[in-house]
Amino acid sequence: MNLYKKLVVEPGSKVKLKKVDASFHADYKDEEHAKETLAKHVAKIGELQRKLYGEKKHALLIVLQGIDAAGKDGTCWHVMNAMNPQGTYVHGFxxxxxxxxxxDFLWRIHPHTPGLGDVSIFNRSHYEDVLVQRVHNIVPKKVWSQRYEHINNFEKLLKTNNVTILKFFLYISPEEQLARFKQRLDDPSRQWKISESDYTEREYWDQYISAYEDMLEKCSTKEAPWFVIPSNHKWFRNLAVSEIILKTLEDMKLKLPEPTVDLTEIQHKYHEIIEDQNKPSK
Amino acid sequence: MNLYKKLVVEPGSKVKLKKVDASFHADYKDEEHAKETLAKHVAKIGELQRKLYGEKKHALLIVLQGIDAAGKDGTCWHVMNAMNPQGTYVHGFxxxxxxxxxxDFLWRIHPHTPGLGDVSIFNRSHYEDVLVQRVHNIVPKKVWSQRYEHINNFEKLLKTNNVTILKFFLYISPEEQLARFKQRLDDPSRQWKISESDYTEREYWDQYISAYEDMLEKCSTKEAPWFVIPSNHKWFRNLAVSEIILKTLEDMKLKLPEPTVDLTEIQHKYHEIIEDQNKPSK
Incomplete structure (x- = not known):
C-alpha cells in the first residue's frame, strides 16, 4: 500500500477525523512484521539526507502537530535518529x-526554517496559532481566521527557496490518550511530563478536533501537504512517517556534487609521496 | 498642499518616473522658508513616538530605497533625530x-520588523531583491518576478500585527547624482564612501528606473503605500518625509496607557513621608 497517497490530505478535500481509524496499520500485522521495512527506510533516509546536505539545492521542513500524548517527541526522536545531526535541527515552539x-505570529517561526542542505523538524509550529489560540479564544476569530491564508502564503514563500514541507498530524483516539496518561502516571521517570492541563484540556477535545479539521482542510496544499497519521500504534506511526519522508527525498533526485579538485592529480601526488617514503634512506 | 496625497503612489496606478520632477518643492520657496514647518513636524513626531512606545498597540516600519547618493543615510539620520532612540531601530541591509x-529572501528581513511600540527604519530592504538582483540578473526573471506577490503577502502579514508600513523612494536626477559624487570626491572626509561601482552602476540607470517603476506599481498597496519623494533638494526631502510620518502617527490616535497604580494613594503616601521628615526630631 502506498502510504503517501493513502494518508495525504488531498488539497481542497473535506476532513472528518471521526471517520479516521486511529488504530489503522495498513497491510502490516504487527510491529515485528513492520520491523524490517522500517529499518530499510531509516537506512535509505540517512543516505539521502547526506546527499541533501552535500548538494545544498534542497531543504526539508517537517512539521509535527498532534494532541497531548499523540507522540510528537517520540516521532522527533525517531526521525532525528535516521539523520546526521550535522544539518538537522529540531525546534520546539x-x-x-x-x-x-x-x-506577527510568523516572526518567531521564520528564523528556524531550514536553509538549503538542511532539515528542520518543528515540534509544534505556527499551526498552534490556529489551534490552542483558537480553542481558548486567546485571539478573536477575526484574527485567527485570517491566519490560514498567511500560513499558505508563508509556506509558498519557503517553497520558492526549494524548501519541501511535510506536515504530519499525529492522530490518536481519546481512549489511547487516557491510556498514555495512565502509563506516565505509573512511570516515575515520566511523571514530570504530566501537568494538570493535560486533563483539563481533554474537555476541549471536540473544539480541538474542529480546529484540526479546519487546519487540515485549509492548509493542505500541493506545495505543503498535510498527512493524517493514525498514531495509536507507535510502530505504525514511525513506519508511515518514515515512508513519506523517504518518498519525498527520493523525488528530489538528489546528487552529491562533483569533486572540485582533480582527483587524478591528487592520486598522482599521493603515489609520489609513497614512493619517496619507500626509497632506501642513504 | 497635502504632501501625503500628492506624493503617494495610488494602488493600481501607473508610474512614469520621467514625468516626476526630482527638484519639486511644493509651495515652499526654499530651505529657509520650510525651516519652521520642519521643526514643528520633528517636535510633534517625537511626542507621538513616545506615545507609540508607551501604548504598545502599534508599530511603524519605514522603508528607504533610492539610487546611490539619493540620500538614504541622510534621511535615516533625520528621522532618527526626531525619535527617542529607545524603541527606534535602524537596520541597513x-x-x-x-x-x-x-x-528565502525574506528570511533575513523578518527578524528586524518592529514589535508593538517600536519604530524600525530599513536603509535598503527586501526591495533590493527586485532591484539590484533583477538589474544584474543575479536571479532569473522567473524568480524575481514572483517576489512582488511574496512581498505584498509579507507586508499584509505585518499589517495584521498593527505594523504600519511607509515606503519612501528617494528620487534624484542623474545630474544631481553626478553633482553629489563630485562633492564626495572633493571632500576628504567623505571620499571613503566612493567606490568604482558608483560610476559603473550609472550605466544601468535605465534598467534601475524600470525596476523602480515596477516595484512602485506592483507593491504600493493600501496597507503599505509607496511614496515618490523628489529628493534633489535635501531640505524638501526631509520636509516631505516628516510630514508623511507625522500624518501617519496622528491617524493612529495614539494614547498613553492609564497608570496601573492608584496615583492618589501614592500622593498620599508621599505627603506622609514629607510630614514625617518635617517633624522636629525629639
Whole structure:
C-alpha cells in the first residue's frame, strides 16, 4: 500500500477525523512484521539526507502537530535518529514570550526554517496559532481566521527557496490518550511530563478536533501537504512517517556534487609521496 | 498642499518616473522658508513616538530605497533625530551573506520588523531583491518576478500585527547624482564612501528606473503605500518625509496607557513621608 497517497490530505478535500481509524496499520500485522521495512527506510533516509546536505539545492521542513500524548517527541526522536545531526535541527515552539507576542505570529517561526542542505523538524509550529489560540479564544476569530491564508502564503514563500514541507498530524483516539496518561502516571521517570492541563484540556477535545479539521482542510496544499497519521500504534506511526519522508527525498533526485579538485592529480601526488617514503634512506 | 496625497503612489496606478520632477518643492520657496514647518513636524513626531512606545498597540516600519547618493543615510539620520532612540531601530541591509542566501529572501528581513511600540527604519530592504538582483540578473526573471506577490503577502502579514508600513523612494536626477559624487570626491572626509561601482552602476540607470517603476506599481498597496519623494533638494526631502510620518502617527490616535497604580494613594503616601521628615526630631 502506498502510504503517501493513502494518508495525504488531498488539497481542497473535506476532513472528518471521526471517520479516521486511529488504530489503522495498513497491510502490516504487527510491529515485528513492520520491523524490517522500517529499518530499510531509516537506512535509505540517512543516505539521502547526506546527499541533501552535500548538494545544498534542497531543504526539508517537517512539521509535527498532534494532541497531548499523540507522540510528537517520540516521532522527533525517531526521525532525528535516521539523520546526521550535522544539518538537522529540531525546534520546539512553546507558549510565545512577550517579545514574540509583540510581533506577527510568523516572526518567531521564520528564523528556524531550514536553509538549503538542511532539515528542520518543528515540534509544534505556527499551526498552534490556529489551534490552542483558537480553542481558548486567546485571539478573536477575526484574527485567527485570517491566519490560514498567511500560513499558505508563508509556506509558498519557503517553497520558492526549494524548501519541501511535510506536515504530519499525529492522530490518536481519546481512549489511547487516557491510556498514555495512565502509563506516565505509573512511570516515575515520566511523571514530570504530566501537568494538570493535560486533563483539563481533554474537555476541549471536540473544539480541538474542529480546529484540526479546519487546519487540515485549509492548509493542505500541493506545495505543503498535510498527512493524517493514525498514531495509536507507535510502530505504525514511525513506519508511515518514515515512508513519506523517504518518498519525498527520493523525488528530489538528489546528487552529491562533483569533486572540485582533480582527483587524478591528487592520486598522482599521493603515489609520489609513497614512493619517496619507500626509497632506501642513504 | 497635502504632501501625503500628492506624493503617494495610488494602488493600481501607473508610474512614469520621467514625468516626476526630482527638484519639486511644493509651495515652499526654499530651505529657509520650510525651516519652521520642519521643526514643528520633528517636535510633534517625537511626542507621538513616545506615545507609540508607551501604548504598545502599534508599530511603524519605514522603508528607504533610492539610487546611490539619493540620500538614504541622510534621511535615516533625520528621522532618527526626531525619535527617542529607545524603541527606534535602524537596520541597513547589505549584500546577503552565504547563510542568508541559503534561505528565502525574506528570511533575513523578518527578524528586524518592529514589535508593538517600536519604530524600525530599513536603509535598503527586501526591495533590493527586485532591484539590484533583477538589474544584474543575479536571479532569473522567473524568480524575481514572483517576489512582488511574496512581498505584498509579507507586508499584509505585518499589517495584521498593527505594523504600519511607509515606503519612501528617494528620487534624484542623474545630474544631481553626478553633482553629489563630485562633492564626495572633493571632500576628504567623505571620499571613503566612493567606490568604482558608483560610476559603473550609472550605466544601468535605465534598467534601475524600470525596476523602480515596477516595484512602485506592483507593491504600493493600501496597507503599505509607496511614496515618490523628489529628493534633489535635501531640505524638501526631509520636509516631505516628516510630514508623511507625522500624518501617519496622528491617524493612529495614539494614547498613553492609564497608570496601573492608584496615583492618589501614592500622593498620599508621599505627603506622609514629607510630614514625617518635617517633624522636629525629639
Amino acid at each position: 512553546k507558549q510565545p514570550t512577550s517579545e514574540e507576542k509583540a510581533h | 547589505k549584500q546577503p551573506t552565504s547563510e542568508e542566501k541559503a534561505h
